[in-house]
Amino acid sequence: MEFRHLRYFVVLSEELHFGRAAARLHMAQPPLSQRIRDLERELGVRLLDRDRHRVRLTEAGALLLEYARPVLDSADAAREAMRRIRPGAAGVLRVGVPPDTVPVTLRTLVDAFSAREPGVLLDLNEMTTDEQLAQLREGGLDVGMVRHPTDTVGLESGPVVHRPLGVVLPVEHPAAEDATVRLRRLNGSPLVIFPRLMAPKLYDHMLTACRDNGFVPGAIRHARNPHFVHGLVLAGRGVHLNEEPSAGLPPGLVWRPVDEQSGRLTWSTSVVWPRAQTTPVVAAFAECALSGLRAAGHVPRD
Structure with a gap:
């Protein structure tokens, strides 16, 4: 039994009309009728009573619909979860932060970012500045928080803020x-x-x-x-x-x-990212990270 056949059946069960169901599925009516017949043949039951005027679910069709909807919902949820967790995919932001980042910075930036971008997962990674720069240039990170002075040639950078040592x-x-x-x-x-x-x-x-x-x-x-x-x-x-x-x-x-x-003698820190990653989500992270750094006492230099 194929997922697409179940999906065809569920849409047809909702519409109870082959023409409307075919339109929703962006397919012609004859192939839809054939797929439903294939499904009935595979299951060995009649799922629909149909005549020239109407389409109705049989008892077997009503039972299959009860099972088919949760199956399709679970498949959609699994597909969305895999889309979100794929490295570099929309929905996951891969971030590097210095190993000695203080707790208030992390708490502030995570809370602020989650409020602004609730559909994006933050994949936080503890990395040194040079480790971050290498990963940013190789595609392993989307954005980083680095200490200056450092070589950021080819990368975009947010404001540099400072905290005296x-x-x-x-x-x-x-x-x-x-x-x-x-x-x-x-x-x-x-x-x-x-x-x-x-x-x-x-x-x-x-x-x-x-x-x-x-x-x-x-x-x-x-x-x-x-x-x-x-x-x-x-x-x-x-x-x-x-x-x-x-x-x-x-x-x-x-x-x-x-x-x-x-x-x-300061910790001079900024958010950096590859130019190709200049997106609204990265911009939102840069602003939230700046809020986190300020919460820990980092300030712009006059």
Whole structure:
């Protein structure tokens, strides 16, 4: 039994008129009559009583209609679910976000986007800036949220917003007593920073800004997991530059803003996407992501 034969039968059962049913199905009347006869022959029952004046369902036809409608509804629902879940298909937006995106940003952007585009599923993926850029150019992502400076040649970008960085210190560090830390006070201290391969341009930019402000690390240690970062700082193995923590720090650590006049030590973030993906849905996501970043304290630069 073929789905299309069931669909023909259901439409005919609703119209009880071969001409109107054929018009709804965008087919000629003779082929419709033949398909219904084929279905009756396959099932071994008469589904319709028909004469020159009217068409009526038989008892067998009424019973088949009761079963056929849920079957077709389920098939339509399955087809729609597969359409929505196909990578790159309309209905699914594949998004990259930085690994250290704070919870308030994600909550705000997801809530705002769901309200604006309730029919679109957000497929959120935790990726570094360089991983996102590679996937955007290869077609694995539709849109990303990346840190600057970085190479966005060939991509469209929303506004860049900024959040100043401070320094995470063990309470025993001499600079922990300062309300605002001058970077030269950190000179010689080891620095705990993300691995360079995560965002090479940003990595080099941060080290240059530190050097220009009188902070040359005595050693560099790489870590990406926040717990490992805090463990290294707590153990006295370095200091760490990051935005003000949203959920507090482990006992024994403090966060202090830094005095860095050039304004280069910030998380500078924007939404980027391939030019071919410039759609209303992507534009809606960019606006919602900007709302999420602002909720976490990111602001445009004057």
